[in-house]
Amino acid sequence: MQLIQEQLGKYFVIKAIGKLDASWADYFAETCLDLIRNGHHNLIIDADELNFLSSAGIRSLLRINKELHSVKGSFLIVHAQDFVVKTIEMTGFKHWISKDFPKELLALKSDHSFSSAQVDEGSFVLNPSGSLTLSVVADWQPWNTVKAENISKLHFPASVFALGIGSAADSPEEARSHFGEFVAVGGHVIFQAPEAKSRPDYLLAEKDFIPQMQAIQALYCNGEMSHLFRFSPDEKNAFFGLSDISEKALSITKCNAAAFVVLAEVDGLVGANLIQSPGLLKNNGIIPFPEIREWLSFCGERVFSGYQAMVFGVVTRNGAFEKMPLLASLPSNPELSGHFHAAVFPYQPLQNGKIDLIQNVQKLLSGPPPQALMHLADDNRPAIGLGQSSLIRGACWCAPIQNMEGIL
Amino acid sequence: MLKINAISKTFFPNTVNEVGALNNVSLTIKEGCFTAIIGTNGSGKSTLLNAIAGTFIPDQGSILLNETEISAWPEYKRASLIGRVFQNPFAGSAAEMTIAENIIMAMRRGQSRPLRLAVNAAVKEEIAEKVRMLKMGLEDRLDNPIGTLSGGQRQALTLLMATWLKPKLLLLDEHTAALDPKSAAKVAELTKHIIEKENLTALMVTHSMQQAVDLPDRIVMMHRGQIVEDYRDEMKKRVRVPDLIETFNRVQKRELFDESVAAMLQQQYI
Numbered sequence: 083m084q085l086i087q088e089q090l091g092k093y094f095v096i097k098a099i100g101k102l103d104a105s106w107a108d109y110f111a112e113t114c115l116d117l118i119r120n121g122h123h124n125l126i127i128d129a130d131e132l133n134f135l136s137s138a139g140i141r142s143l144l145r146i147n148k149e150l151h152s153v154k155g156s157f158l159i160v161h162a163q164d165f166v167v168k169t170i171e172m173t174g175f176k177h178w179i180s181k182d183f184p185k186e187l188l189a190l191k192s193d194h195s196f197s198s199a200q201v202d203e204g205s206f207v208l209n210p211s212g213s214l215t216l217s218v219v220a221d222w223q224p225w226n227t228v229k230a231e232n233i234s235k236l237h238f239p240a241s242v243f244a245l246g247i248g249s250a251a252d253s254p255e256e257a258r259s260h261f262g263e264f265v266a267v268g269g270h271v272i273f274q275a276p277e278a279k280s281r282p283d284y285l286l287a288e289k290d291f292i293p294q295m296q297a298i299q300a301l302y303c304n305g306e307m308s309h310l311f312r313f314s315p316d317e318k319n320a321f322f323g324l325s326d327i328s329e330k331a332l333s334i335t336k337c338n339a340a341a342f343v344v345l346a347e348v349d350g351l352v353g354a355n356l357i358q359s360p361g362l363l364k365n366n367g368i369i370p371f372p373e374i375r376e377w378l379s380f381c382g383e384r385v386f387s388g389y390q391a392m393v394f395g396v397v398t399r400n401g402a403f404e405k406m407p408l409l410a411s412l413p414s415n416p417e418l419s420g421h422f423h424a425a426v427f428p429y430q431p432l433q434n435g436k437i438d439l440i441q442n443v444q445k446l447l448s449g450p451p452p453q454a455l456m457h458l459a460d461d462n463r464p465a466i467g468l469g470q471s472s473l474i475r476g477a478c479w480c481a482p483i484q485n486m487e488g489i490l
Numbered sequence: 491m492l493k494i495n496a497i498s499k500t501f502f503p504n505t506v507n508e509v510g511a512l513n514n515v516s517l518t519i520k521e522g523c524f525t526a527i528i529g530t531n532g533s534g535k536s537t538l539l540n541a542i543a544g545t546f547i548p549d550q551g552s553i554l555l556n557e558t559e560i561s562a563w564p565e566y567k568r569a570s571l572i573g574r575v576f577q578n579p580f581a582g583s584a585a586e587m588t589i590a591e592n593i594i595m596a597m598r599r600g601q602s603r604p605l606r607l608a609v610n611a612a613v614k615e616e617i618a619e620k621v622r623m624l625k626m627g628l629e630d631r632l633d634n635p636i637g638t639l640s641g642g643q644r645q646a647l648t649l650l651m652a653t654w655l656k657p658k659l660l661l662l663d664e665h666t667a668a669l670d671p672k673s674a675a676k677v678a679e680l681t682k683h684i685i686e687k688e689n690l691t692a693l694m695v696t697h698s699m700q701q702a703v704d705l706p707d708r709i710v711m712m713h714r715g716q717i718v719e720d721y722r723d724e725m726k727k728r729v730r731v732p733d734l735i736e737t738f739n740r741v742q743k744r745e746l747f748d749e750s751v752a753a754m755l756q757q758q759y760i
Contacts, residue, residue: 370752
């Protein structure tokens with residue numbers, strides 16, 4: 083089987099030559115699924131020279147159609163020979179078949195000035211008056227002992243976006259041995275128990291249930307996102323560093339302090355997570371090497387390439403707020419300070435264009451469970467540093483931070 | 491039962507080539523337990539097997555087999571209690587001798603063996619019956635030199651020979667690693683079958699995560715001469731290949747966490 087690929091406007095045309103049978107079905111499906119992953123959500127199969135279609139071939143078409151359906155894409159088979167049309171009609175997928183290309187594509191085909199522009203670029207204003215109020219409701223500083231007054235009970239309704247260190251335990255005393263990183267978006271909380279072997283767990287907002295955490299550290303934002311911007315690789319950028327995304331969030335919100343949620347395919351993440359609860363600390367002060375390895379795990383290399391990350395971050399341009407705790411300077415862009423937590427999931431494609439944050443977070447959480455939760459770090463060690471976390475393609479919802487409350 | 495108490499071994503001590511191969515390793519394996527040892531290259535897996543087999547004497551610590559201290563026993567003396575299968579399928583048998591002759595040697599392990607080995611009809615029938623279990627058709631080729639067999643057939647016979655007298659302990663040192671995938675799967679299946687049938691206590695070094703998950707009752711993971719993980723009972727039943735890979739990653743991540751990382755995280759983990 084031979085596949086000839088061509089981008090035509092918003093469509094991606096795959097000319098399939100030969101047999102789509104059991105031998106080629108997986109290859110064909112994987113090729114198309116890769117295209118979908120790369121943002122091509124309007125696929126057309128030109129079946130003019132497709133001279134056999136078996137049940138395995140039909141199954142591969144179903145896989146492709148299912149994936150496109152999940153991102154609200156489109157799927158057409160054009161120029162199919164009679165037996166292909168009959169086979170597809172008999173299996174109940176008549177709506178895939180079209181005699182010819184869509185009209186706008188035919189116009190493009192006749193106009194050779196067409197160029198393969200990015201299908202999905204751009205930014206969207208979601209709510210011009212959208213903004214967030216930031217509260218630093220708990221400000222435990224590593225590696226001080228945790229006192230009872232350091233522990234705050236937090237609620238996470240749908241309007242809250244937050245990150246920090248906490249536990250889902252009921253009481254502060256129960257929580258003491260379970261403090262680990264968490265990230266909360268739209269009422270859903272993903273948290274990591276502080277054990278080397280543990281996987282992240284999550285609390286989902288459902289009906290009247292509002293997740294709660296006992297937190298010793300939290301940047302807690304309440305409000306509404308104002309903007310959405312999409313990013314995908316182009317000739318200049320194969321991926322986007324967290325500082326680039328932070329810079330864009332600040333510029334698009336025209337503010338010196340912003341918070342954002344990113345859903346994106348991962349190029350590489352760099353970060354650490356707790357493997358022992360700070361609630362068990364006996365003494366104040368920096369934990370020296372090598373004992374620190376009993377408390378923190380560091381990724382050691384850029385990790386989770388090809389996975390899907392949900393990152394929540396708070397970023398400020400230096401000097402935006404005096405004495406703002408819990409923000410670290412970003413060596414990749416020394417003008418910025420930030421704090422970012424990422425939950426990592428198996429890859430799921432995102433629909434192109436203007437998409438809804440909460441719906442997509444829910445979709446992510448209804449799929450396979452999260453694989454990791456990391457406090458992202460910007461590793462600028464000379465020669466051996468892993469750099470900053472970077473993402474390939476995705477969506478970033480952001481809002482200016484207009485008000486500050488809590489411990490400052 | 492095998493009981494290893496805090497054994498250590500350093501090769502080439504006080505030289506530039508000094509290697510701390512085993513570092514205070516303790517391990518107890520109950521009778522009838524089949525244990526896999528996994529780990530990165532140079533983690534000490536084979537060294538541990540060799541220490542048990544008596545290839546060298548550890549610098550410190552003790553090894554007890556069925557409550558008998560064997561730490562000071564030479565290798566040949568331990569061979570009366572321990573069966574071994576090596577990675578090289580040609581290592582456990584004599585190529586010029588027939589299948590039957592090789593097996594008779596194994597049948598008399600630990601006993602004095604006369605120069606002329608009697609392969610009479612009764613013995614041959616006994617051998618054929620056991621060889622038939624391999625389902626390789628070798629029972630009809632007992633008079634063929636073992637050197638004419640394929641690697642997989644030879645390794646299957648070596649396994650049969652090593653377990654013929656029901657050793658107190660069976661040591662398998664990557665015994666499927668040099669075989670083609672089909673033969674490796676066959677020998678792995680035979681290994682599980684024989685160990686279960688004979689209720690053998692066995693230690694198997696393997697690089698195959700899938701084998702480690704599928705075959706044994708327990709998995710011990712080694713790194714830099716130490717045991718870093720021990721999956722047994724319910725943990726072993728639950729563990730899957732990705733969990734083992736994750737554990738490897740965790741061990742390696744810890745290694746990459748050096749002083750420079752600690753200094754960087756002082757600035758970045760706030």
